Amino acid sequence: MIFMATSLLPEWACKSTLKEPDFVGAKNFTIGKFGLQESYIGMDLFYFNPNGFKLQLKNANLDVFLENRFVGKTLLDTLLDIPSKDTFSIPVKMSVNMKNLFPNLLTLALKEEVEVKMEGTAKVSKSGITMNIPVHYTGKHKIVF
Numbered sequence: 001m002i003f004m005a006t007s008l009l010p011e012w013a014c015k016s017t018l019k020e021p022d023f024v025g026a027k028n029f030t031i032g033k034f035g036l037q038e039s040y041i042g043m044d045l046f047y048f049n050p051n052g053f054k055l056q057l058k059n060a061n062l063d064v065f066l067e068n069r070f071v072g073k074t075l076l077d078t079l080l081d082i083p084s085k086d087t088f089s090i091p092v093k094m095s096v097n098m099k100n101l102f103p104n105l106l107t108l109a110l111k112e113e114v115e116v117k118m119e120g121t122a123k124v125s126k127s128g129i130t131m132n133i134p135v136h137y138t139g140k141h142k143i144v145f
Contacts, residue, residue, distance in 0.1 A: 017051075018051065018124075018126075018131075018133065019050045019051050020133065020135070020136075021047040021048060021049050021050070021082070021088075022047060022048045022050060023045070023046075023047055023118075023137045023139060024046040024047055024048055024087060025045075025046050025141065026043045026044065026045050026046070026116075026141065027043065027044050027046065028042075028043055028044045029041065029042075029043045030042045030043070032093065035098065036098055037097075037098055037099070038095060038096065038097060038098060039095075039096045039098055040093060040094070040095055040096070041072075041093070041094050041096055042091065042092065042093045042094070043091075043092060043094075044089045044090065044091050044092075045089065045090045045092055046087055046088070046089050046090075047082075047087065047088055047089075047090065048086070048087050048088075049082050049083060049084060049085060049086060049087075049088060050085065051084060051085070052084055052085060053084050053126060054081065054082060054083060054084050054126075055081075055082040055124045055125070055126050056079060056080065056081055056082065056124065056125045056126070057076070057079070057080040057082055057090070057122060057123070057124055058079060058123040058124065058125055058130065059075075059076055059077045059078075059122070059123050060074070060075070060076040060090075060120065060121070060122040060123070060135065061073070061074070061075055061076075061120045061121055061122075062074045062118045062119065062120035062122075062135060063118070063119050063120055064094060064116070064117070064118055065115075065116070065117040065118075065119070066101075066108060066114055066115070066116060066117075067107075067108065067111075067114060067115050068115065068117065069100055069101075070097075070100055071096055071097065071100050071101050072094045072095050072096040072097060072100075073094065073095055074092045074093070074094045074118075074120075075093075076090060076092055082124075112142065113140040113141060113142055114140065114141060114142075115138065115139070115140055116137075116138070116139055116140070116141050117137065117138045118135060118136075118137045118138075119135065119136055119137075120134075120135050121133065121134055121135060122135050
């Protein structure tokens with residue numbers, strides 16, 4: 001019983017001090033495949049790690065919304081080292097369901113800033129302790145179509 005409690009202590013300590021990285025922006029927008037049903041786009045997402053320790057991002061699965069309309073999913077399954085108290089980038093590829101994007105494409109293109117929302121989970125590890133953390137982000141950003 002004591003062994004079980006002490007083996008879980010590092011995970012509890014890490015979860016209580018782990019801060020979610022702050023979204024900084026997106027750059028290097030590319031269109032890999034453009035289709036009427038589905039398109040693939042790529043971009044680099046930039047984040048700042050506010051934690052005083054390095055992390056490893058093992059994978060992430062996020063739903064992406066523009067102006068509260070679901071537009072696609074990102075899946076990252078590449079191991080990425082995250083520096084402490086520094087900005088880092090994550091190259092992502094996103095599958096976009098065009099039927100969700102086309103109805104609002106003109107409206108989105110005319111807006112100076114678009115509300116971007118990302119919801120999902122990321123698996124991170126620190127010193128051999130791996131945990132899933134929720135990702136919730138909403139912010140206004142300029143998007144060039």
